[in-house]
Amino acid sequence: MSHTLAYILGIVILIIGIGLSVALHELGHMLPAKHFGVKVPEYFIGFGPKLWSTRRGETEYGIKAIWLGGYVRLLGMLPPARPGHPDKPGSMVAEARAESLDELGPDEQDRAFYRLSVPKKLLVMAGGILTNLALGVICLTVALGVIGQPAYTATLASVSECVSSDIDAGAACTDADPTSPAAAAGLQVGDTIVSWDGEPTATWAEVQAAIAASGTEPADVVVERDGQALTLTITAVEVPRTVYDAEGNPATDASGEVITEPRPYVGIGPSLGTVRTPAGEIPRVVGDAVGQTLKAIVTLPAGLYHAVAAGLGLEERNAEGLVSLVGVGRIAGEVSSAGTGTDMGLPFSVRLFSMLSLLGSLNLALFAFNLIPLLPLDGGHVAGACWEGIRRLWARAHGNPDPGYADTARMLPVGQVVFYLLILMAVLLIWVDIVAPI
Structure with a gap:
C-alpha cells in the first residue's frame, strides 16, 4: 500500500470511528427516552444533506453527509411558558418553544421530554455522556x-558484527575491530531473549538490567529462534558509553566534555513492538x-x-x-x-x-x-x-x-x-x- 493511500485510510478509519462514537452517543439518549415514552421523530448521524434514511415506527433513522456529529430529536425538550410570564411574540425563545412542542398531538402531550421526572431526565441526558x-x-x-503500549521488546532487531571504535556514534566496523560478543556467540536478528544468566527477560529493559547485572562474566542466555529454545554462552566486554541526562541529552562535565562510563557491551539492539500493561x-x-x-x-x-x-x-x-x-x-x-x-x-x-x-x-x-x-x-x-x-x-x-x-x-x-x-x-x-x- 502506498504512503498516500495509507494516510487517507487512516483518516477514513478516524471518520468511521467518530461516526460510530456519535451513533452510540445518540443511542445513549434515544434508548432511555423511548423507554420513558418520549416521542422521538428523528435519529441521524451527521449533518447536511441526507444520504439515506429509513422509518421504523414513528422514528426516522438516517445518515447525512457531514460526519462531524449527529443528533436525536426529542420532542418537548423545552416547556411551555409559565402562566403570567409569556414570551415576547416572535422571539427566539417563543419560536423554540413552539418548534419543540408543535409535533405533539393533543393526546401526546404527556410524551414531551419536559414532563419527565428529574431522575428520568438525568438518565436520558447523561446517557450519551x-x-x-x-x-x-x-x-x-x-x-x-x-x-x-509501544515499547522496545526482547526480540532483536540488530546484531553488531564488531565492537567498533565509537559505538555511540555508530561507527562502521573495520578489520581492526574485535568481533562483538553477540556475533561471537551466534545471536541472530529475530531472536527473542527469554532469559539472561537465569533472569527471565520479557522486555528490553529487563534484558539491559540482566546484562548490567552479569557484567563481563560468562552468562547462559536462552533465546527463542524459529519456535525453538536455544542456550548460548555470552561474555560481555566493557566499553566506555555516553552518559545521558534526564532529558535524553549527553551529559557534560564542567569543561563541556561528554561524560562516559564503562559498561558491559554485547552488541544487540531491540525491535519496537508492544508490551501489554x-x-x-x-x-x-x-x-x-x-x-x-x-x-x-x-x-x-x-x-x-x-x-x-x-x-x-x-x-x-x-x-x-x-x-x-x-x-x-x-x-x-x-x-x-x-x-x-x-x-x-x-x-x-x-x-x-x-x-x-x-x-x-x-x-x-x-x-x-x-x-x-x-x-x-x-x-x-x-x-x-x-x-x-x-x-x-x-x-x-x-x-x-x-x-x-x-x-x-x-x-x-x-x-x-x-x-x-x-x-x-x-x-x-x-x-x-x-x-x-x-
Missing part, C-alpha cells in the same frame, strides 16, 4: 491490555487519562490561549494541548501510514495501539466536553434537570407549592452565544493545526 466515557475506557483498556495497572492508567481530559476542559481558556500563541509563533506547540479535528485527522493519517514507504520498521501493533488510543481519547474528550453545564451541550440540560430537582426538594422541605419545571428555554440566548464561541474555537484550532501542527 456516559456512553462516550464507556467507549473511551473500553478503547484504552483494549489498547493497553490486549494490544499493548498488567491488568492491575490498567485502571490507574485509564483513570489518569480521564483525569487529564477533565483537567484540559477545566483549563480550556488557558489551553486555547497557548494554542493561539503557538500559532502566532510566540511559543512552542504543546503536544498534549488542544487540537482540532483537522489535527486529529492528520495524526490518524500519520499513524496509519507510518508502516509504509521509508517507515517499514514500524509494526502494525504499534499503529493499532495508537489508533485505538486516539479514538479512546476522542471519546473521553466528548465525555468531558459535554459535562460543561451550558446549552447547547448535554451538560446544560443536565444542569437544568438538577436545578429543577433542587427547587422542588427545597419547596417540598419548606411546605411550599411545587415550583414546576425548570424553564431551560430562558437559557437559549446564552446557548446561542456558547454555540458561536464553539465555532470560533473550532476555527482557531483548525488554523493553529495548519500553521503550527503538533
Whole structure:
C-alpha cells in the first residue's frame, strides 16, 4: 500500500470511528427516552444533506453527509411558558418553544421530554455522556491490555558484527575491530531473549538490567529462534558509553566534555513492538487519562490561549494541548501510514495501539466536553434537570407549592452565544493545526 493511500485510510478509519462514537452517543439518549415514552421523530448521524434514511415506527433513522456529529430529536425538550410570564411574540425563545412542542398531538402531550421526572431526565441526558466515557475506557483498556503500549521488546532487531571504535556514534566496523560478543556467540536478528544468566527477560529493559547485572562474566542466555529454545554462552566486554541526562541529552562535565562510563557491551539492539500493561495497572492508567481530559476542559481558556500563541509563533506547540479535528485527522493519517514507504520498521501493533488510543481519547474528550453545564451541550440540560430537582426538594422541605419545571428555554440566548464561541474555537484550532501542527 502506498504512503498516500495509507494516510487517507487512516483518516477514513478516524471518520468511521467518530461516526460510530456519535451513533452510540445518540443511542445513549434515544434508548432511555423511548423507554420513558418520549416521542422521538428523528435519529441521524451527521449533518447536511441526507444520504439515506429509513422509518421504523414513528422514528426516522438516517445518515447525512457531514460526519462531524449527529443528533436525536426529542420532542418537548423545552416547556411551555409559565402562566403570567409569556414570551415576547416572535422571539427566539417563543419560536423554540413552539418548534419543540408543535409535533405533539393533543393526546401526546404527556410524551414531551419536559414532563419527565428529574431522575428520568438525568438518565436520558447523561446517557450519551456516559456512553462516550464507556467507549473511551473500553478503547484504552483494549489498547493497553490486549494490544499493548509501544515499547522496545526482547526480540532483536540488530546484531553488531564488531565492537567498533565509537559505538555511540555508530561507527562502521573495520578489520581492526574485535568481533562483538553477540556475533561471537551466534545471536541472530529475530531472536527473542527469554532469559539472561537465569533472569527471565520479557522486555528490553529487563534484558539491559540482566546484562548490567552479569557484567563481563560468562552468562547462559536462552533465546527463542524459529519456535525453538536455544542456550548460548555470552561474555560481555566493557566499553566506555555516553552518559545521558534526564532529558535524553549527553551529559557534560564542567569543561563541556561528554561524560562516559564503562559498561558491559554485547552488541544487540531491540525491535519496537508492544508490551501489554498488567491488568492491575490498567485502571490507574485509564483513570489518569480521564483525569487529564477533565483537567484540559477545566483549563480550556488557558489551553486555547497557548494554542493561539503557538500559532502566532510566540511559543512552542504543546503536544498534549488542544487540537482540532483537522489535527486529529492528520495524526490518524500519520499513524496509519507510518508502516509504509521509508517507515517499514514500524509494526502494525504499534499503529493499532495508537489508533485505538486516539479514538479512546476522542471519546473521553466528548465525555468531558459535554459535562460543561451550558446549552447547547448535554451538560446544560443536565444542569437544568438538577436545578429543577433542587427547587422542588427545597419547596417540598419548606411546605411550599411545587415550583414546576425548570424553564431551560430562558437559557437559549446564552446557548446561542456558547454555540458561536464553539465555532470560533473550532476555527482557531483548525488554523493553529495548519500553521503550527503538533
